[in-house]
Amino acid sequence: MRNIKLTIEYDGRRYLGWQRLGDSDKTIQGKIEGVLKQILEEDEIEIIGSGRTDAGAHARGQVANFKTENEMSLAKMTELLNRYLPRDIIAKKVEEVPDRFHARYNAKAKKYSYYVWDNMIPSAFEGFHSFYYPEDLDMEKMQQACQKLIGTHDFIGFSSLKKSKKSTVRTIDEISIDREGDLLHFTFVGEGFLYNMVRIMMGTILEIGAGKLPLSAIDEVFAKKVRADAGMTVPAQGLFLDEVYYN
Known part of the structure; x- marks a missing residue:
């Protein structure tokens, strides 16, 4: 199982904030998880953000991580994420990190x-x-x-x-x-x-x-x-x- 760290940039104007909402697809987390499931062909992927941002707020350097068994290269993952994500959400950096890395708990x-x-x-x-x-x-x-x-x-x-x-x-x-x-x-x-x-x-x-x-x-x-x-x-x-x- 690989642990992947994302550094993400987004314009929050169209979204209800970072955190996934059960009855809406208008969240940053929901959009990214949806694309990851598609490109990695996995049924369940949960990304863990460093913290929530409010509806309408933006990010230049939000950090998140997720686990996957897919062996896709980081370069290909970056390319496909940015191809299928909305234009106002960008994966700036995709890295493989140690299994113990947690975007929220490890933030200083x-x-x-x-x-x-x-x-x-x-x-x-x-x-x-x-x-x-x-x-x-x-x-x-x-x-x-x-x-x-x-x-x-x-x-x-x-x-x-x-x-x-x-x-x-x-x-x-x-x-x-x-x-x-x-x-x-x-x-x-x-x-x-x-x-x-x-x-x-x-x-x-x-x-x-x-x-x-x-x-x-x-x-x-x-x-x-x-x-x-x-x-x-x-x-x-x-x-x-x-x-x-x-x-």
């Missing part, structure tokens, strides 16, 4: 990007891959908000989880802001992220930058662990999973 950190269109006039093109937020943003305040979020904290208040039996403490190593023309590019790097955590942190940073929330709101959320005290959940179309890190 992830890198996400979020893009904000920082112009009062919207864009006909960038609107599909960024959030149009027509507010006067204070860059210094947003930088300060980023610094407050970095470190090891209980991020339950920055997630859509109602409650969790597992730990909601996470470590964020980096949050940075770069300007790329009219796009603000926010980068988040951390050991792991809770459900909607990046999107809620991003909304909090923007509302602080727009003067709708005080900088102290971040301390309040950490102290009280109440979701309602944080900012909005920004739309998924500005979010990209850039890279998954492994040892």
Whole structure:
């Protein structure tokens, strides 16, 4: 039995997220599994992703693995995957890895990007891959908000989880802001992220930058662990999973 690792790029606009849904074929996992079954001629193939991405979110470096008995070459597998997958899902890399490799359990950190269109006039093109937020943003305040979020904290208040039996403490190593023309590019790097955590942190940073929330709101959320005290959940179309890190 071979263990195959996939590095995948996709535009999430047409899909209901990563995770396969029983009553819909509009998921990334479902599309890839369907093509793998076809080209490898196996009845059951389950791909394990490094984590879920939301409906409408994108990826440049999602990682998944699956097991197969087929001896097809990696080059041929790559060619056939990209021939039969929809044009908005691409297998960037196909590798054979040790049997113990697990895309989710072995992941040590992830890198996400979020893009904000920082112009009062919207864009006909960038609107599909960024959030149009027509507010006067204070860059210094947003930088300060980023610094407050970095470190090891209980991020339950920055997630859509109602409650969790597992730990909601996470470590964020980096949050940075770069300007790329009219796009603000926010980068988040951390050991792991809770459900909607990046999107809620991003909304909090923007509302602080727009003067709708005080900088102290971040301390309040950490102290009280109440979701309602944080900012909005920004739309998924500005979010990209850039890279998954492994040892």
